[in-house]
Amino acid sequence: MKPFADLLDRLVLTPSRNAKLKLLVGYFSAAPDPDRGLALAAITGDLDIPSVKPAMLRALVMERMDPVLFAYSYDYVGDLAETVSLVWPAREGRVPHNADPSLSDAVEALLAAGRANGPTVFAGLLDRLDPPSRFALIKLVTGGLRIGVSARLAKQALADFGQVEVAEVEELWHGLSPPYEPLFAWLEKRADKPVPQAQALFRPVMLSNPVQDGDLAKLDPGDYAAEWKWDGIRVQATADGGSHRLYSRTGDDVSGAFPDLLEAMDFSGAIDGELLVGVAGEHTGTFSDLQQRLNRKSVSAKMQEKFPVFVRCYDLLQDGDEDLRPLPFVERRARLEAFVARLPAERFDLSPFVDFAGWEELDELRRQPPHPVIEGVMLKRWDSAYVPGRPKGPWFKWKRDPxxxxxxxxxxxxxxxxxxxxxxxxxxxxxxxxxxxxxxxxxxxxxxxxxxxxxxxxxxxxxxxxxxxxxxxxxxxxxxxxxxxxxxxxxxxxxxxxxxxxxxxxxxxxxxxxxxxxxxxxxxxxxxxxxxxx
CATH class of the missing domain: 2.40.50.140 (Nucleic acid-binding proteins)
Incomplete structure (x- = not known):
């Protein structure tokens, strides 16, 4: 556990993105399988240990110390996991701290314990660990590491570790599972690139750059199309071989919260768009309405009826078996128009273009958009391919002033x-x-x-x-x-x-x-x- 605990501690204290990447690459290089894969799953939120839940922590520590003393300690420290790790009174006769279990040993013990025996096994592990390792274990099993590392950054670290493009890692991700041994074998050039068994995989999204002072003076308005920037969440609706998935722009699978939309995905392909509440062509709700549907594992029929969702389509990445990303935007747009015309009109509509003759005219439209759910405009070069990441030049976002x-x-x-x-x-x-x-x-x-x-x-x-x-x-x-x-x-x-x-x-x-x-x-x-x- 100690190497994982040291990693978390150093990540928390390291503000620099590049320094965090270096720490992660160093850990992936030094840690053995399956420890590094389990650490990766914990960082990306893909590790689930059902035998331990946050509510159990208080009960465990209350069995060993004065509740008033714990309350004072918690008030001073401010974080439950950190408080428990510092005040945990190990019972005499337990294994000493130098008998540090590996990360995989701890995870395997907790997974085998089940809910009934989980608290006892967890308490025994805490008895064997020093405070930093206790903190790491608690954070690992309860989630929410709060170390300033997103799933996207962890995937970038994997790409740096294996000297590959991050898009390659992202496209593989949803076809793999912890502890990711085939992935590490490929990144270390010990095996071929894994072939994902899952269908409807995520395609890394193309992002825009904000318009900065002086940018527009260098651009020809005739080279760009303009679209409204809607205030929902960017999604990718992907259907393949009978499998239907909805991804966030960072590649998180959010399908579970939107079963009504998945039912309408009777197509084969991948659409890039904006998820909004309402009925396409009739009504577009606010982001507050959309929040009623977000981050839910299940959604009632009443909730689906009260807050229906639809996708305002921006781009077409895949049409059947054909990858359209290398095509220029003008061609992808034509394919998108034909594609959307075949879909249920109440669930999918086309993002309209904004007609403009020059930047001053577009600026006026940006400042006074025709709908309150619009937060600005997007600029897309007609000849731009769909490139993962945030390339400078092809796409810009020009948001309303705050x-x-x-x-x-x-x-x-x-x-x-x-x-x-x-x-x-x-x-x-x-x-x-x-x-x-x-x-x-x-x-x-x-x-x-x-x-x-x-x-x-x-x-x-x-x-x-x-x-x-x-x-x-x-x-x-x-x-x-x-x-x-x-x-x-x-x-x-x-x-x-x-x-x-x-x-x-x-x-x-x-x-x-x-x-x-x-x-x-x-x-x-x-x-x-x-x-x-x-």
Whole structure:
């Protein structure tokens, strides 16, 4: 376990993407099979150990220590896994720390234990480990490593390790399973490239670059098509040999949440598009509506009826057995139009082009789009092939300018990883009610958009102005005459019945700290409601 624990510890403390890649490549080179494959599965979220669940942790530690002492410890540390790993009182007579089990030994023991015996086996493993290895084991079995490594980054590390293109790894991924020994054998040039047995595999997506100052001056408008950029989630709808799958843009299989859409995928091919709530050609719902369907293992018939989904089609990557990605966009678009015409109209429609004569005209259209679920425009070169990754030049995204609002800090929560000792997650609100006696209502939460120095400043402010504590959360003094104003940038608003304010922000981030601005001068809820109505 110790090499895996060391890897997690170093990844948490390493902010650089390239440095994280180097750490992962080093681990894959040094760790044996099947340990490295199980570590990879844990990092990518593909390792499931049903015998251990997070709720079990508290019960186990309460059997060995004073609940009040544990509560104090948890409040100070702020992370359940880290707290348990530090305070775990190993029973006397257990195997000493130097008898460190391998990662595969620990996983095999837990998989063989089953739910009934899982807690006992897990506690025995914790007794044998030092605190860093305990933390690694707890994170491994409960998920949510929070080490700043996405599944996409892990696949890039595999590509670097084997000196292959990351697209090759991504196309193989869904046909493989932990501990990925055939994959490592190929990457180490000890075996041929694995042949995926699964059907309807993922094709790595092509991404766009944001329009920067000076970009458009170098481009000829006649070389590009323009489409609306819809505010849903980018998906790939793939059907092959009777198998139907829906992937996110990062290659995660999200099919389980959308069985009604899969039933309508009566075709052979792969479509790149935007998943939206509503009925194609009739109604397009908000991202808040779409969130009702996301991240669910199963969806009731009532939920499917209330929040139907459809795909607004952008591109056609595969038509039957023919790979269309090498073709220019203008040809793929013609094939897409014919392809979509044969599909159920309420589940699939074509992303319309935006007619424009020059960049100034398109800029005006971008600023005032015809639908509230549009967040900008896409630019695609007519002659561009569909290339995995983010090549510079073929595709651009030109989003609407973010909205800005001044809000007051209301609550602060401890972060995770290297920020676990700081109050770095902030809930903020705006004023509502009578002018003579206004009150704050929460409108959003943000945990990024500031520097490390600003983080230390806010953390000190939170500690100096705490009025109530709720475990790892602190309520901060926020009154008309006293409070910290945050300038918040956000992409859009949705109506929300879950929030007292009735609104929910899309992608809020802290633009700057307004130490100079009195709390009384922060914005009112009516400002957001007017924006929402508009």
């Amino acid at each position: 909205h800005m609002v001044d809000a007051v800090l209301m609550y602060a929560q401890r972060g995770h990883g290297k920020r676990s000792s700081f109050y770095s997650d902030y809930t903020f609100g705006v004023w509502t009610g009578p002018e003579a006696k206004p009150e704050l209502v929460p409108v959003g939460k943000a945990y990024f958009g500031f520097t490390d120095e600003e983080l230390r400043q806010i953390d000190k402010y939170v500690r100096d102005n705490t009025v109530e504590r709720f475990g790892p959360v602190r309520s901060v003094r926020a009154e008309v005459g006293h409070g910290l104003v945050l300038e918040i940038a956000f992409e859009g608003l949705n109506r929300s019945t879950r929030h007292k304010s009735g609104v929910a922000m899309r992608f809020p981030r802290i633009s700057r700290l307004r130490w100079d601005k009195p709390a009384a001068e922060a914005d009112r809820l009516e400002t957001l409601q007017a924006l929402l109505d508009g």
